[in-house]
Amino acid sequence: MVVPSLHDPFVYGITPYLQRAFGSIGVGFSIMTKDPDDDRYNRMVGAFKKFYSGLILAGDAADENTIRSLRAMAYPFVLLEKSVRNLRLNTVGTDYADGARKVVDHVVRLGYKNILIATDRLASQFDRQLISNLKDNITSKEGMNKPFIVEFDMPVDGGEIDQGQIDHYLRPPYSAEIIIVVQADLVYSIMSYLRRKNLRVPQDVAIVSMEEGIGFDLMSSPVTCLRRPLSGMALKVSNMIWSEVRNAGKSKYKRQVTISPELIVRKSCGTI
Amino acid sequence: MVVPSLHDPFVYGITPYLQRAFGSIGVGFSIMTKDPDDDRYNRMVGAFKKFYSGLILAGDAADENTIRSLRAMAYPFVLLEKSVRNLRLNTVGTDYADGARKVVDHVVRLGYKNILIATDRLASQFDRQLISNLKDNITSKEGMNKPFIVEFDMPVDGGEIDQGQIDHYLRPPYSAEIIIVVQADLVYSIMSYLRRKNLRVPQDVAIVSMEEGIGFDLMSSPVTCLRRPLSGMALKVSNMIWSEVRNAGKSKYKRQVTISPELIVRKSCGTI
Incomplete structure (x- = not known):
């Protein structure tokens, strides 16, 4: 392979x-x-x-x-x-069209309205298709605000992601309530950052990952995700x-x- | 490579x-x-x-x-x-001789006496060297009990490890207080098992890993480990x-x- x-x-x-x-x-x-x-x-x-x-x-x-x-x-x-x-x-x-539908349905059912989609800037074409699926699904639901998409530069050396990027969207006028993270790797960086800022998951901001990651079930809080x-x-x-x-x-x-x-x-x- | x-x-x-x-x-x-x-x-x-x-x-x-x-x-x-x-x-x-020394010194300083060493049965020769380093270090300390070494069969499909193996050693006469886990992968399996049994880490049993694993800092509880x-x-x-x-x-x-x-x-x- x-x-x-x-x-x-x-x-x-x-x-x-x-x-x-x-x-x-x-x-x-x-x-x-x-x-x-x-x-x-x-x-x-x-x-x-x-x-x-x-x-x-x-x-x-x-x-x-x-x-x-x-x-x-x-x-x-x-x-x-x-x-x-x-x-x-x-x-x-x-079948990511189906995956995106499942995630968006779940998010809507929980009553979230302000969604932030977080992705790695070097996302493959595959992920781009997935993001547009997510966007279409969200905008097709009534009462949902337009989602914001933030591209992160993932640090090569496991360091921290750029801090301002999340902060900015968590505050008004965006007030993101939930972050849909496209790559599992990015979940670790975002969770580390939130923990350092003493922001609680899911009380202050919720997280859903489009990909299962290693140890997601053991993290605090355990991460909701799509599993292939x-x-x-x-x-x-x-x-x-x-x-x-x-x-x-x-x-x-x-x-x-x-x-x-x-x-x-x-x-x-x-x-x- | x-x-x-x-x-x-x-x-x-x-x-x-x-x-x-x-x-x-x-x-x-x-x-x-x-x-x-x-x-x-x-x-x-x-x-x-x-x-x-x-x-x-x-x-x-x-x-x-x-x-x-x-x-x-x-x-x-x-x-x-x-x-x-x-x-x-x-x-x-x-330098795993140094690594084993650091881990054992830390464990001794915390006052643990009954140590369980957990390893994957298919451990490479490298890990075997490391285990004997650990054993020598522990027995050279005064007042420590002889460590027990348990070999686990890691499930290929991410399933659960054999349950009796841990249980047996947590109860008397062994009463293991701390598990030194040789492979990071095994940490996830052991932590899942302990969580399902409602055993708390570190209150009921402590864990140290000889290898850093993905998301170890975000887990509950965050895992003490050697980092290469x-x-x-x-x-x-x-x-x-x-x-x-x-x-x-x-x-x-x-x-x-x-x-x-x-x-x-x-x-x-x-x-x-």
Whole structure:
């Protein structure tokens, strides 16, 4: 599997499931990162063929060039959490339209009106789609104020995020009551910041994450989040690539599978 | 860099630092996992040469075969968190003898006498060394009882650990007052279990982790742990491999660097 980055809770989480899934098929499995600046990447894809019978491309690792060259070689591959318009390819992904609906319904039911959407500035295209889903869902509800979207520069070294950004939106005229955080990593930074400022979650500001993160159930307060069905995704993607490999990349039908994420309600966004 | 597994908080944590370090040198950087069952791995090492000017081998990815073949080709490489007796190689690692001393001193100062050491059954050799360091340190202190070591089978799917194992040791005659957890991952499982049993940390049982984990500062209770100097390690290892690359793997002197971890005191083990 080729992934854009290892510093990603999704990759961290799905790895053991994939290892188990491929283990039960009896196939070796390895993960590598794609350096976005590496020009030799395309040559490497050719070299992969010698060692791997198939590839899983996750998220932004599935760029157009790579997909084109893999298709040209009829090399078996499956896209994970990435879909390409116009092309029928084998894909497994989360149904984020449904996820956004679940989160917004929950937030509306709890009576929140002022929503802040927090995202990493380097968000992938995937996340941008998700944010516009969230926005559309919120504005379609009656009585909700227009959500504000704040892009954070995530510090590389685990330091603090820019402080003014949150403060500004928590005060009038915005008075954000709830923060929908798009990336799990950003949740840790925001929670650290709120704790240092003695702002309570969910009393002073509520938090919902669009992604499950490590230890979210043990945090104070435990974080409400969408959980991707990692076990199911790992099974689907491993079966799909395995049947592609057996058909030598020439399967007649390409399959698109989307799986709905589950909303795990915890204390960080209050309870009804 | 080749790592034994991606589901490792250390790899997750050091990745952004390494990316930044290599970015500032102006060198591409990629990480891949080594499948322990993959027999073709040795052939692949040869293929790496075409694409990578040097390798970092982390932990158990640095097995004897690989090291031998890399040395034979004079291929530049550095070991991270692994050292090999009898051979002078470039290594960067944490000084766990010092780390064990720091943890045990802290535990003794807090007045705990009954210590349980919890570890993953599939612990690497590295962790075994660390456990015997801990044991030696504890038995060398006056008035301490012999520590008990429990090996847990970590569930692949993030499920619960075997319950009887902890219960048994928390009750007399063991009456463990504090659990020293060797792997950060195991901390999450143990904390989940304690919470479900309504056992309070640190009042009913204290916890110290030998490894920093994601979100440890935000958990309830925040977890006392050893923190590896990730930023410093990333800098050292990137500089070392870069100077090896410039010398084409033929540097006259091999360097062994060990860096002391820092004890981060939080609430999970009580305060003086």
